[in-house]
Amino acid sequence: MTNPPTSSGLTGVAEAARQAPGRGLPPVHLWHPDHCGEIDILIRADGVWMHEGSPIGRAELMRLFSTVLRKDPDGYHLVTPVEKLKIAVEDLPFRAVAVREEGEALIFTTDQGDEAAAGPDHAIIVETDATTGEPAPRVHVRGDLWARIARPVFYELVERAQEADGRLAVRSGGVTFPLGPEGAGL
Template identity: 65%
Template sequence: MPSDTASSGLDGVAQAAKAAGDGAGGGKGLPPVHLWNPPHCGDIDIRIARDGVWFHEGTPIGREALVRLFSTILRRDPDGFHLVTPVEKMRITVEDAPFIAVRVDRDGEALRFLTNVGDEVVAGPDHAIRVEEDPTSGEPRPYLHVRRGLEALIARPVFYELVEMAAERDTPEGPRFGVASNGAWFAVGPVASDRA
């Protein structure tokens, strides 16, 4: 049986998210969703597609401000992704990573990323870059840790910029190309070898 909040739809969730943000001091800080332990209220038909587009009941959520608001109350728990307020927790579907890293800038010794929902993240020990490879195609799938287990898929053009910045380094896995940021080094790909 759905809760009153879940049945109230997108506007109800938006009001709860706004109230949660206001309760966190309004401003620029994120609500402390990691400290909230509300009861699970069911699932809500919100899906974040692989390309970072948020959908509600199959329709893209066109209001950028609403998507940004929801992104501030998103949390990853062992049983999946949830929108969380102090009084409710509703599971949503995330096809890959919940965010997309759409820009990178070199800022001195740091790499500063911008996500599609407005997060600014400096890669480093607490914000690692990792690259997975598709087992079939070998195509890289690069990710950046944004906050508390939430990652951003690094958009292809941004990843190409990282590859352009990369330098070779010897690693236990052999020579790798990688980038340094904020005192940490991250492998972004193998060094191409001559194959017979």
């Protein structure tokens, strides 16, 4: 027997995520329920998930919610076959907290356990703050969801980088990704 839905919508979201077969991700791109409102969940810029102003302490629950996360033109939502609840995200929903090399691919691991092999389907993009010059690197994870590359991971990329067309770049999956603008002293 399942728990009845709560007014917050958390039970329905958790139940839909649990029903994903194996460790695979639910097909949120196929679900188009009516918008049910907003839920007081915030993913802070530092990757901490908050609910009603308090950190969500259970990593399993955050992982569960991350599997039903989707970005639509009007923002980020937790989506089930019957519910669509808008949440707030300060920066990007995930953090790339590790990178490893497998063959000719750089494999990023996010704070929620997702893996993305940089290449044609998973770009690495480094934007630079016009005022401070500080790099803001990110890697594509899935759908329209991206992970902010953590500073230590970015330093690892810089250590692996080689010069290409006058800038530092890394190669992965047959694609060259510049790590900064031309002439940037990384």
